[in-house]
Amino acid sequence: MAEIIILGAGLTGLSAAYHLEQLGKQDYQIFERDSTIGGLCRTVQQDGFTFDYTGHLLHLNNPYFQDLIYNLLAPENFNTITRRAYIYSQNTYTKYPYQVNLFGLPAETITACIQGYLERPKLKNTKNFYQWAHKNFGAGITKYFLAPYQNKIFAYDIRKVSDSWTGRFVPQTSLSAMINGAISDQPEITQQIGYNANFIYPKSGGIFSWVEQLGQRIKQPIQTNHSAKTIDLKNKIITFTNGRTEKFKTLISTIPLDYLLKNLVEPSHSNLKILAPKLICNSVTNFNLGVNRPDLSNKHWVYFPEPEYKFYRLGFPHNFTNEAAPANCSSLYGEFSHVKKSPAYVQASLKTSLKQVKQLLNISEHEILTEKIIDIKHAYVIYNQWRDHNLPKILQTLADQKLYSCGRYGAWKYSSMQEAILDGKAVAENIIYADSR
Ligand SMILES: Cc1cc2nc3c(=O)[nH]c(=O)nc-3n(C[C@H](O)[C@H](O)[C@H](O)COP(=O)(O)OP(=O)(O)OC[C@H]3O[C@@H](n4cnc5c(N)ncnc54)[C@H](O)[C@@H]3O)c2cc1C
CATH class of the missing domain: 3.50.50.60 (FAD/NAD(P)-binding domain)
Structure with missing residues (x-):
């Protein structure tokens, strides 16, 4: 003993x-x-x-x-990296964080986000993440990014999720930062907002x-x-x-x-x-592809808030270190969440995800050199x-x-x-x- x-x-x-x-x-x-x-x-x-x-x-x-x-x-065994993270919505890539990078979105979306921010409700207490998002960011940003994205990553109704986890994970904003990010494309270096603006990653x-x-x-x-x-x-x-x-x-x-x-x-x-x-968490299915193409993407990762895409995020490890993929190749990871779903549902979602990724990035079957699927049973705890x-x-x-x-x-x-x-x-x-x- x-x-x-x-x-x-x-x-x-x-x-x-x-x-x-x-x-x-x-x-x-x-x-x-x-x-x-x-x-x-x-x-x-x-x-x-x-x-x-x-x-x-x-x-x-x-x-x-x-x-x-x-x-x-x-x-010296790590790369030190400045984030190149994006959001893909309304057929447009915008920089992350959404709230300070509206440039490139349709004019009515930008107007709704800025107007929503100005008119955000002055709630004393918030009962759930949905109310918290309205209080801090307003109706537009909640509608176009925060609500659909968080619903998707949690695979859970955000009206039933508390806001007690938000602390360092959701970067706050200001009117001037929103307007600056709406009228011009902000360089990466001025967007050092949030806990993940910089990161390190092992070289090999x-x-x-x-x-x-x-x-x-x-x-x-x-x-x-x-x-x-x-x-x-x-x-x-x-x-x-x-x-x-x-x-x-x-x-x-x-x-x-x-x-x-x-x-x-x-x-x-x-x-x-x-x-x-009574303790609820979601599971994540993580799919990984090795692709026979050197320049699949120059981004680190991309968030997908819209429900028509099954996955909530794609990332590109060959941009964290060139040792993540062989010479002239790229690598990709994607994730989708689910709560208490059948194996048949997960398989069907995986099939849809892979099809959508290939279409979006124009990847042909013969370019895929390898595929690895990883199931993460406990992934995001539901607060x-x-x-x-x-x-x-x-x-x-x-x-x-x-x-x-x-x-x-x-x-x-x-x-x-x-x-x-x-x-x-x-x-x-x-x-x-x-x-x-
Ligand atoms: C999708 C996702 C992305 C993430 N991305 C990041 C990121 O970019 N940066 C970051 O800093 N963090 C990230 N994290 C968080 C990070 O992975 C965790 O905080 C950390 O790995 C947790 O370590 P742990 O030891 O608490 O849990 P675990 O890693 O889950 O370790 C628990 C261990 O217990 C073992 N175990 C389970 N059941 C039993 C049993 N019955 N008997 C014996 N052993 C058992 C398991 O096999 C496992 O090895 C991410 C997490 C997720 C889910």
Whole structure:
């Protein structure tokens, strides 16, 4: 028996293990369901192309995270890139963010966006994302971009989604910025708005290259092919699907919270298990193509708000690093979301997406050198009112029993690679410092 068990060797679990060791703690074990580490931050090499589990770009705004990344992989191993992101709507490519780049759209759309901004309702509180968008951006921007895009990426009615996640993800605007961006095409460099205006990306090996380094710094063996089946909270025993059992005093769980709750063996007074179905998230199907053409696109990524396109985003990894594709080739990733849909629906959506991409970018069948489809079962957590009210209590009830559920899906939230690393660090420190008190 180890004193501490970590479930999941995605970024949060790896970070927890790394930081426990940094704090001098070796008495722990880490288990991972899959045969490889990295969770969502993995990379597939196929036919000379490098595909991540959909677009993963590093946004560094925390000094500790920046130091750690550059310690794992020296700065010269990364490209530092200024975003070239676009929106495709009304048959036009406009720069991202939409609200400050209306140039090129039909005059009536620009008028509706500016007028809507001027007349935006002065709401004190907003009940959902739809109201929040009206309050902050007005009816035009909500109608033409924010509402259709967020409906599509969440695959969920945004009137049932709260606004508690918006913080750093939706860049604010001003009237002067809107007017400037409506009357002329703004150069990329003046559009440094939002959390993702700049990013870094590994020159080779895809996003997994720095995660692999993190894995190698961890001394304890990472026990892959161990999928936790039940977690007995009363007797503090985990049973894995391969029949192995492990006792623990403290559990760091980075596996999805809905799965954890569903598979809890609880003390009789506890009622957490029945809450599992209340936690809602969407799934994303990620399709990747290797294309035998050098200049498929000069953009980094493009958002597609309109419902006639099945996918909500396309990206071009060969523009993150020229090692993502062989010489004179390009690579592409696309994503569409779904909630509780049948395999037949997903297959049909994939077929439509691929057909639409080929039409839009004029890609012929003989140009496609390779194709990789990746299913991401837990992708975007849905922030509904139920989650906002009940999640803190659920996490606290678990923590009171020394089960720390953390990370993107452990804490059931919308967060980045940076936050996953910081979450793992925080849970390790909390456990060690609580023990020493
Ligand atoms: C579509 C999409 C795009 C994204 N793009 C970006 C981006 O551009 N930049 C950015 O910073 N972040 C991005 N992120 C977020 C980033 O991927 C996550 O914040 C981070 O990878 C979460 O790490 P984690 O360890 O918390 O979760 P995970 O990576 O999900 O790790 C959990 C681990 O637990 C394992 N596991 C699950 N069940 C069990 C079980 N029963 N037993 C044992 N192990 C189990 C899983 O196999 C997995 O390895 C994106 C996320 C998504 C969904």
